[in-house]
Amino acid sequence: MNKSKSIFLYNYSFLSLLNLIKKLIQNKIVPNDIKNYDYQANLFDNTINLKVPEDEKVINDIINHFGVNILNIMFKVFLSNEQYKELIIYYFWLYSIKYKNKVVYMRNLKVVNKALKISKYVGKEAHRLKGFLRFSELENNVLYAEMAPENNIIIFLSMHFKKRLKNEFWIIKDVKRGILSVYNKKDYFFINENEYKLLTKNVSNEEKNIRNLWKTFYKNISINERKNIRCQMNFMPKKYWQYITEMRDDNEENYK
Amino acid sequence: MVIEMELIEKLAILADGAKYDASCSSSGSRRISKNTFGNTSFSGICHSFSSDGRCISLLKILMTNCCMFDCKYCLNRKSNDIKRAIFTPEEVCKITINFYKRNYIEGLFLSSGIIKSPDYTMELMIETIELLRKKYHFGGYIHAKAIPKCSEYLLKKLGFLVDRLSANIELPTDEGLKLLAPNKNSSNVNKIMNYINNNKSKKFVPAGQSTQMIIGATKETDLDVMKKSEFMYNKYKLKRVFYSAYVPVNKDKLLPTIKIPPLTRENRLYQADWLLRFYNFKVEDILDKKNPNFNLLLDPKADWALRNLNEFPKEVNTCSYQDLLKIPGVGIVSAKRIIKSRNLFNITFKDLKKMGIVLKRAKYFLTCNGRYFMDINFFKSSFIEKNLILEDKKNITENIEQLTLFNE
Numbered sequence: 001m002n003k004s005k006s007i008f009l010y011n012y013s014f015l016s017l018l019n020l021i022k023k024l025i026q027n028k029i030v031p032n033d034i035k036n037y038d039y040q041a042n043l044f045d046n047t048i049n050l051k052v053p054e055d056e057k058v059i060n061d062i063i064n065h066f067g068v069n070i071l072n073i074m075f076k077v078f079l080s081n082e083q084y085k086e087l088i089i090y091y092f093w094l095y096s097i098k099y100k101n102k103v104v105y106m107r108n109l110k111v112v113n114k115a116l117k118i119s120k121y122v123g124k125e126a127h128r129l130k131g132f133l134r135f136s137e138l139e140n141n142v143l144y145a146e147m148a149p150e151n152n153i154i155i156f157l158s159m160h161f162k163k164r165l166k167n168e169f170w171i172i173k174d175v176k177r178g179i180l181s182v183y184n185k186k187d188y189f190f191i192n193e194n195e196y197k198l199l200t201k202n203v204s205n206e207e208k209n210i211r212n213l214w215k216t217f218y219k220n221i222s223i224n225e226r227k228n229i230r231c232q233m234n235f236m237p238k239k240y241w242q243y244i245t246e247m248r249d250d251n252e253e254n255y256k
Numbered sequence: 257m258v259i260e261m262e263l264i265e266k267l268a269i270l271a272d273g274a275k276y277d278a279s280c281s282s283s284g285s286r287r288i289s290k291n292t293f294g295n296t297s298f299s300g301i302c303h304s305f306s307s308d309g310r311c312i313s314l315l316k317i318l319m320t321n322c323c324m325f326d327c328k329y330c331l332n333r334k335s336n337d338i339k340r341a342i343f344t345p346e347e348v349c350k351i352t353i354n355f356y357k358r359n360y361i362e363g364l365f366l367s368s369g370i371i372k373s374p375d376y377t378m379e380l381m382i383e384t385i386e387l388l389r390k391k392y393h394f395g396g397y398i399h400a401k402a403i404p405k406c407s408e409y410l411l412k413k414l415g416f417l418v419d420r421l422s423a424n425i426e427l428p429t430d431e432g433l434k435l436l437a438p439n440k441n442s443s444n445v446n447k448i449m450n451y452i453n454n455n456k457s458k459k460f461v462p463a464g465q466s467t468q469m470i471i472g473a474t475k476e477t478d479l480d481v482m483k484k485s486e487f488m489y490n491k492y493k494l495k496r497v498f499y500s501a502y503v504p505v506n507k508d509k510l511l512p513t514i515k516i517p518p519l520t521r522e523n524r525l526y527q528a529d530w531l532l533r534f535y536n537f538k539v540e541d542i543l544d545k546k547n548p549n550f551n552l553l554l555d556p557k558a559d560w561a562l563r564n565l566n567e568f569p570k571e572v573n574t575c576s577y578q579d580l581l582k583i584p585g586v587g588i589v590s591a592k593r594i595i596k597s598r599n600l601f602n603i604t605f606k607d608l609k610k611m612g613i614v615l616k617r618a619k620y621f622l623t624c625n626g627r628y629f630m631d632i633n634f635f636k637s638s639f640i641e642k643n644l645i646l647e648d649k650k651n652i653t654e655n656i657e658q659l660t661l662f663n664e
Contacts, residue, residue: 105596107610108603131303131313135358143357161359163288164295168357210354216264217355220271221316222306225503225517231309235302245360246304 004046005032010086011054012036014078019052021090022061025097034086067101076119079152088115125149126156132236133157134245135170137204143170144198147243154181158188171198211245218246267351269341273321273332274367276505277424277468278498282313282362282397284463285419292395294356294363296419301362314365314399315355319343319381323369327426327437329473331505332369342371345384349392356396363397363419364388374406382410385417397463402452404444411451412460420463420495423448428484432474435510449492456493464495471525472518473502473511477548482528482539489532499525524550531556534588535581553645558584561621562644565637568621569628572608573598584644585618605629616647 008024008031010016017034024031041047062071074089082088091111096103107113135143143165147157154174158181161170165183172181178193241247283300302311318332320342326334348366355361366384370377381400388394399420402411415421423445427433433440445467452465467488469481485497501517528550531537535557542556543549551559561568561584570579572594580591593611597603604624609615619629620640628635 099600102596102600105593105600107593107597108601108607113610127299127301130297131301131359131362133359137358145359160297165293165357167293206354210358213264213267213351214355214358214360216268217271217315217317218304218306218312220268221275221312222310223275223308223503226308226310226501226519228309229307232305232307235309235311236305244304245358 004044007031007033007035007039007041007045007047009039009047009049010034010036010052012038013054014075015054015056015058016052017078017086017089018058018062018074019054020050021086021093022058023050023052024090025093031087031090033084034090036086065100066096066103070096070101070103073104073115073119076122077115079155080118080122081150081152082118085118088118122151122153125151126153128240129153129157130160132240132244133172134243137207137210138198139200139202139204141169141204142199143168144173144201145171145243146173146175148176148239149174150239152177152179154179154190157181158183158190162188215246263347263351266341266343266347267317269339270318270321270343271316273318273369274316274365276331276500276503277316277365277367277401278310278500279399279422279466279468279496280311280313280316280365281420281466281496282399284495285397286462287395287397287419292393293353294394294396296395296397297362303359303361313362314397315352315361315363316365317343317348317351317367319348319366319368319377319384320371321369322371324372325370325437325439327440328506328508328510329436329470329502333506336506343384345380345387348384349388349394352388352396353392353394356394361396363394363399365399367401368403370403374403375410377403378406378410378414382414382417385414389417399463402448404440404448406448408451411448412455415452415455415460418461420465421452421461422466422468424468425484425488426468426470427474428469428476428480429474432476436473449488449494453492465492466494466496466498468498468500471499471501471522472514477543478521478525478528478550479539479543479545479548481525482532482543485529486532486539497529499529520552521550524552524556528556536578553648554641555584557582558617558644562637562641565635565640569623569635570621571623571626572603573625583618583621585614585616585621587612617644620644 008020010020020034039047059071074092077085077089088111092115095106095109095112099106103112104116107116129147129149133145133147135145138144152174154172157172162183167185169185170183180191180193180196181188182191182196281300282296283298285296286298287296300313302313304312306312321332322340322342323332323334331338352364356363366381368377368381385398385400398418399422400414400418402414402421402423404423425442425445426437426440430442433442449465452461456464469484471481488494488497499522501519501522503517504511504514528542531542532539542560550556561582567582570583572580577591577595580586580594581588590612594603597611602625605615608618608624620643
């Protein structure tokens with residue numbers, strides 16, 4: 001008996017993954033796993049690269065057949081940190097064929113429930129970071145922010161700040177993934193940290209004063225008689241504190 | 257450098273004076289950035305959480321903490337010997353713009369002590385907000401306090417500049433106000449609420465109005481408080497009523513001597529407020545003259561359900577949406593999910609958990625396909641009450657300490 005696992009490979013992108021899954025479903029192939037090109041195969045793996053062309057038509061297919069909501073769920077699962085996210089999207093797709101847009105009410109199915117949970121978690125983290133992200137003003141007037149989210153949510157933040165800070169130059173860096181989103185007052189683009197060098201990391205003259213004003217406000221707005229650190233940490237988990245101005249000690253401020 | 261020192265001290269004083277206002281919501285407005293600096297997010301965004309666990313969304317400050325009034329409970333009252341400060345409009349703009357740019361805040365919440373006269377104070381606030389909107393083209397969220405007894409034309413002007421406008425009723429009855437806030441009376445606040453409600457539009461106070469009541473500074477019952485809320489929600493279409501547990505900042509023989517704010521009571525009022533706004537409850541369903549205060553050991557919905565146990569258990573696979581909402585542990589979102597899902601399959605206890613129902617509360621009040629989660633002979637008020645309280649035991653041990661102090 002053949003014990004090797006068939007693992008199908010795709011070219012990193014969401015589009016590539018969707019085209020691969022479409023192909024697998026059309027040919028009634030049930031994969032043991034789906035991974036991107038970085039996957040380190042072990043002895044028993046049988047890695048298969050179908051080299052499916054990246055056709056944008058697949059996006060419309062999904063929207064037309066299942067609705068835009070289903071596409072959004074798949075996209076958010078894709079951006080998550082989940083180990084088997086590709087396989088979850090594959091099975092979620094299969095159930096979407098059966099239940100169409102009503103698949104989101106089929107929480108009794110394990111995979112569907114999982115996909116919905118992951119999608120919600122990714123959306124929640126994106127929403128949280130719209131609040132928790134902190135820009136510093138660099139000496140060349142660029143606003144610069146670093147973050148280390150669990151999920152790859154830089155695209156949601158970029159869309160948000162493109163609208164909000166449309167007349168500023170800004171750069172957001174996902175430190176965990178080494179990706180930067182660079183906005184030039186017209187549009188943002190994503191670039192690998194190895195391919196982009198910041199002109200300066202020195203902050204503007206005003207930056208320190210403004211940070212001190214903010215820290216003063218932060219301290220004074222709290223009501224001591226109501227102190228509730230557990231509640232604070234529930235809403236603003238400690239894992240984010242490193243990049244939140246008011247939660248850092250003055251002497252550990254990065255990018256001076 | 258000296259100027260910076262002054263500004264930081266002002267900010268410390270004027271944030272300190274503003275912090276007892278509970279509202280920090282930044283939702284309900286769709287201000288789209290065209291040529292402006294910044295926009296608003298309809299759902300609102302929390303930017304930070306202070307060490308008391310409250311959300312920080314707006315730069316919540318006073319224009320000045322100088323005040324002509326002498327409200328007994330207020331830190332900024334005339335008779336208090338504290339440091340006083342006043343911002344210039346430019347200073348407020350500078351801080352707001354710089355905080356917003358760095359994504360510290362969603363916008364500004366400007367309130368004020370009453371200096372010289374209500375109209376003078378309003379004019380100062382309007383000058384500041386106008387500068388922010390017109391010179392700095394600020395498109396972020398602005399919440400302003402309306403000053404009671406101000407002229408109507410100023411209210412009108414301010415309303416077109418801000419997203420939310422609010423006036424605090426402070427205490428639920430006129431007797432309470434007379435006792436603790438002799439310079440205030442409810443008819444002045446009602447006048448403001450009425451004006452805002454009659455003129456609300458997409459351009460005028462688009463995010464609606466809210467108000468606040470202080471809890472535990474006077475003898476009023478929860479029934480008094482909730483009756484007042486219900487009245488204001490119906491009459492003035494308020495977006496929110498905030499409840500602020502009384503924090504003893506002043507010593508006065510008219511004020512209660514408590515050490516810790518009545519936080520559990522505040523929490524119960526918020527829970528009941530939700531029941532009024534989203535769950536179609538009426539005040540008389542949950543409180544009456546015989547029981548004018550909430551049970552501090554149980555949330556209002558569970559408490560209501562136990563007193564009306566004859567309406568339960570509800571069958572999740574067949575009962576109406578309104579009935580689902582009555583089940584403790586079932587919220588709006590999960591009730592909607594149940595309705596959609598049960599058309600597709602028969603819901604079991606296991607599924608309920610996946611759908612986000614808080615089973616440790618809900619299980620006592622429902623059946624799945626005719627089955628109760630345990631022997632139906634245990635479906636008794638005393639048994640359920642005991643178990644619900646046991647489930648919450650962890651919270652309760654903390655709260656008991658507060659309760660005993662509160663009752664001193």
